[in-house]
Amino acid sequence: MPLELVPVRCLTDNYAWLLHDNGRTALVDAPEAAPVLAELAARGWSLDQIVLTHHHADHIQAVPELVEKTGARVLGNARDAARLPPLDQPLRPGDRFPLCGEEAEVIDVPGHTIGHVAFHLPGSAMVFTADSLMALGCGRLFEGDAETMWASLSRLNALPGETLVCSGHDYCRGNGAFALSVDPGNAALQKRLAETAAGQRPCAPATLAEERATNPFLRVRELADSLGMSNASDARIFAELRARKDRF
Template structure:
């Protein structure tokens, strides 16, 4: 049976995610303690594990309080351990581990930061991508380069289309406005933006299939002629789009 997923709004525009099944409860990223503890209390759940995607403060700063309150074990990337809270388990990209009775694949999605990882739960069709692949966008390249991020997005894009992409922020309106500026005739994108505007619900997760249809950073083939880059490689088109988004 797939794990139950709860999307939590934290801080101003962060998302954190609770996962629950018969073997317990896990949290992916820890921006803020109060929303997590409130939800756990409301549902009568006990937090067993905290999975961290990358070292930025708005994804890890609540770890000490949550560990103190719950005793949860902390899991993150070995190569990023010097910038993360103390880890009970260190992971390397390409390996798999078990949490809540499900096998989880660890993916290297460096670009936004070096050592950023994503967690893919194939049985539950979930991928926690944080600030790599995002709803209608991707993260800024603070530490990596366009080629690195393109490889990360390609790796994520190889997952099954029904996979729900659980990203780290509610940037949907800004990302969507940029997407529409470079892909103005995309009806799937227009429909998605109308749905976002009409709803107060979180705009993540969304299926990878929907991202393929509406996310400009996964649509370099479709956008290449619109950018007059017919002879350019996929990474080159991606780099242009990322620069345009940075300046948007």
């Protein structure tokens, strides 16, 4: 059985993610303590693990309070340990470790930050991508270049299509508007945005197959002709799309 997945809305537009199975609970990223603690209390869950995707404050700032109140162990990228809260279990890309009793894999996804990682749970068909691959978009390139981010997105895009993509923010309105501006004839995109606007579904999570059909940053080859870049490499097309989104 897949792990139970609970999205927790934090701050203005952040997602934190709770995972639960057989009395064990894990949290992916810690933007804000109060909503997480409230969700735990409502469900009668204790918190055992906190896994961190990258060092930005809106993903780690609640760690001290959550550790103090729950005693949870903290896991994160050993290569970025100097910028993360103290780690009880340093991880490295390629590592496999138990998360709520299920094997999780650490995937290297630099670009938004150099130390950004994602967590893939093949048994539950989930991947936690934070600010790398995002719902209908991708993160800004604060510490990496376009080639680095394209390699990261390609790594994630190689996962099975049924994988549920759990990203770090609800940027659906802005990401969706940009996606429509470069892919206006995409019926799957129009349908997804209409359902989200009508409250029929949340912005995230979505399957990787759905992101492939609606996310312009995974559709670089499909958009090459309309961008006038038919002969350009995928990485170069991605760079153009990311630059356009930065100006959008």
